[in-house]
Amino acid sequence: MGMRVVSPELLEQFDRFVLGITPQDKVGLFYDDDPDGVCSGSLVATALERIHGKQLTVRLTNDRSNYGITEEHVKKFKRAGVTKVITCDNAIEETAHIVDKLAAFADVLEIDNHAICGTFKAKNILMMKPQRYLSDMDYAKYCTSKLAYDLFSRHCNLTDRDWVATVGSITDIATEPWMDFIKGVFKKYDIALKKDFFKTDLGKVGIYINDTISFNSDNIDQAFDTVFMSATPQEVLHSPLKKYHKAIEAEIQTFTKAIEQKGEWHPELKLVFYHVQPHYRIKSALSTILGLKYPHLIVLLSAVDSDRMTISARCSDKHVAVNRLLQEGFKGLKDAVGGGHVPAAGGSCRPEDYPVFKDRVMKMLREGFTGL
Numbered sequence: 264m265g266m267r268v269v270s271p272e273l274l275e276q277f278d279r280f281v282l283g284i285t286p287q288d289k290v291g292l293f294y295d296d297d298p299d300g301v302c303s304g305s306l307v308a309t310a311l312e313r314i315h316g317k318q319l320t321v322r323l324t325n326d327r328s329n330y331g332i333t334e335e336h337v338k339k340f341k342r343a344g345v346t347k348v349i350t351c352d353n354a355i356e357e358t359a360h361i362v363d364k365l366a367a368f369a370d371v372l373e374i375d376n377h378a379i380c381g382t383f384k385a386k387n388i389l390m391m392k393p394q395r396y397l398s399d400m401d402y403a404k405y406c407t408s409k410l411a412y413d414l415f416s417r418h419c420n421l422t423d424r425d426w427v428a429t430v431g432s433i434t435d436i437a438t439e440p441w442m443d444f445i446k447g448v449f450k451k452y453d454i455a456l457k458k459d460f461f462k463t464d465l466g467k468v469g470i471y472i473n474d475t476i477s478f479n480s481d482n483i484d485q486a487f488d489t490v491f492m493s494a495t496p497q498e499v500l501h502s503p504l505k506k507y508h509k510a511i512e513a514e515i516q517t518f519t520k521a522i523e524q525k526g527e528w529h530p531e532l533k534l535v536f537y538h539v540q541p542h543y544r545i546k547s548a549l550s551t552i553l554g555l556k557y558p559h560l561i562v563l564l565s566a567v568d569s570d571r572m573t574i575s576a577r578c579s580d581k582h583v584a585v586n587r588l589l590q591e592g593f594k595g596l597k598d599a600v601g602g603g604h605v606p607a608a609g610g611s612c613r614p615e616d617y618p619v620f621k622d623r624v625m626k627m628l629r630e631g632f633t634g635l
């Protein structure tokens with residue numbers, strides 16, 4: 264792999280930020296509410312402890328309805344008196360004008376591997392993204408956990424946390440550039456390597472974190488603490504997170520079976536509508552499973568979520584482009600949005616427009632629509 268450092272100055276700026284944290288500083292963390300966010304955030308917490316003997320003053324994550332840093336987050340950081348903020352796995356420049364307000368009282372270090380989608384006015388915000396200092400590197404495959412692991416390893420020994428970086432890489436489908444590293448981790452913890460990483464114990468750690476958050480987004484602190492406190496991946500698998508995983512798994516199974524009775528089947532159109540109202544956040548997992556279980560069908564899964572009808576569409580054999588099917592079906596309906604890929608797409612509309620959408624979809628398919 265031809266990955267090269269093309270901007271060593273950026274790494275020096277990172278070093279200066281980390282080493283410049285003083286005993287008087289209060290450090291806040293903002294992290295994405297998914298497994299890569301939890302894993303990278305926990306690596307920051309460990310590194311801070313090892314480099315400076317310091318605990319995080321406050322830890323914040325995405326709020327349920329908005330992506331990224333909001334005015335509310337800035338208030339909370341201010342109230343906590345933080346003077347440095349480190350953010351993980353979130354393109355915080357998306358709300359640059361708000362982060363600029365944060366920078367008025369705290370220096371900010373952004374560790375993230377999403378596309379760059381904005382610029383800051385404040386000078387004391389350091390954007391550490393792989394694409395800013397490396398060449399010949401697919402930044403999507405340098406998940407934030409591995410990035411944080413590599414960056415903070417410049418200043419402390421994190422080798423006992425290598426499994427945390429690996430869990431983040433698996434859940435972000437970002438293993439390919441790091442196979443030597445990852446194989447070493449599997450060997451070290453005596454974990455069997457399988458073709459499907461999600462079937463391995465390290466993949467399961469990622470699933471446990473994900474299921475804990477799906478069970479109740481307020482549980483994210485428990486997921487964070489469990490990863491942070493566990494010395495090995497096996498410890499996470501034997502932790503109380505297991506019960507959330509079991510509950511989620513049971514609900515996914517119930518809904519996977521119930522489509523036979525509760526689905527609205529249209530075999531002549533190779534179509535099934537399935538309206539669900541699950542307790543937990545399982546919709547995207549459910550539509551993935553149903554898409555694979557019925558590869559020759561168009562599966563349209565719907566659920567009401569905060570006054571919107573959300574729809575996720577699957578057509579695994581790609582005989583119809585479901586992204587186009589959603590777009591055409593939504594055409595002209597107020598506030599309806601949809602998009603995605605040929606075999607998998609999602610969108611939402613007003614609940615009162617959903618019957619119109621359904622009739623249109625059936626009519627289009629009857630007339631031979633493929634969208635290809």
Ligand SMILES: [Mn+2]
Nearest residue numbers: 295297299352
């Ligand atoms: Mn993420």
